[in-house]
Amino acid sequence: MTRTDFAQRLQEIVDTYNAGGSSTENYFEDLKTFALNMQSEDERHVRDGLTVDELEVFDLLKKDKMSRYETQKVKLAARSLLHRLLDEPPKVLVQDWYKDSQSQKVVRSAVEQVLDKKLPDSYDRVLFREKCDNVFEMMLDHASNGQKWAA
Numbered sequence: 001m002t003r004t005d006f007a008q009r010l011q012e013i014v015d016t017y018n019a020g021g022s023s024t025e026n027y028f029e030d031l032k033t034f035a036l037n038m039q040s041e042d043e044r045h046v047r048d049g050l051t052v053d054e055l056e057v058f059d060l061l062k063k064d065k066m067s068r069y070e071t072q073k074v075k076l077a078a079r080s081l082l083h084r085l086l087d088e089p090p091k092v093l094v095q096d097w098y099k100d101s102q103s104q105k106v107v108r109s110a111v112e113q114v115l116d117k118k119l120p121d122s123y124d125r126v127l128f129r130e131k132c133d134n135v136f137e138m139m140l141d142h143a144s145n146g147q148k149w150a151a
Contacts, residue, residue, distance in 0.1 A: 010034060053148070054078045060134045061119065063127060070120045077118035081135070084114050085149070098143040098150065108136050 013034060017027045050058060057078040066074065085092050085107070092110045097103035112132050119128065143150040 006034075006037070048075065050075060050078065051082075053082055056138070057081060057135060060138060061115070061131050063123070066120075070122060073118065073120045077115055080118050081111060081114045084110055085139075093143075093149055096150075098140050104140065107139065108132070111136050111139075 013027065013030045016030075048055060048058070054075070055078075058075055061074050061078055062071070092107055094103055094106075097107055115128065115132055115135070119131070123131065139149050142148045
């Protein structure tokens, strides 16, 4: 279950309650279950040996039915990508990168280069492109909303 799934599930609980389709007791049980699942999700990055940001990228990069080896490679890809974007020279996430198309191209290129080297060979071109696009769009969205990766 991804964090987006949690947001959708919470909205379903609220919608069901507002529509009168659930008794107060059922609503309360749904919320308790939801809270327990959220607590487990909040601790998942520790169990997986990743930072919160690495886990967010990992979730975008993973595919269905990965072997243990592929899972480790994807975790390494997430970690390596963030290291490249945040710590390695030359600087990629420059001031207001998300506002300038040329700077966006540099960030997208860095994402593609790292993922090309680090993702498992089982990622075909279509899946690779989808994963690169997902990561770049998430970073662009966060940066343009001032949440993170805005430099």
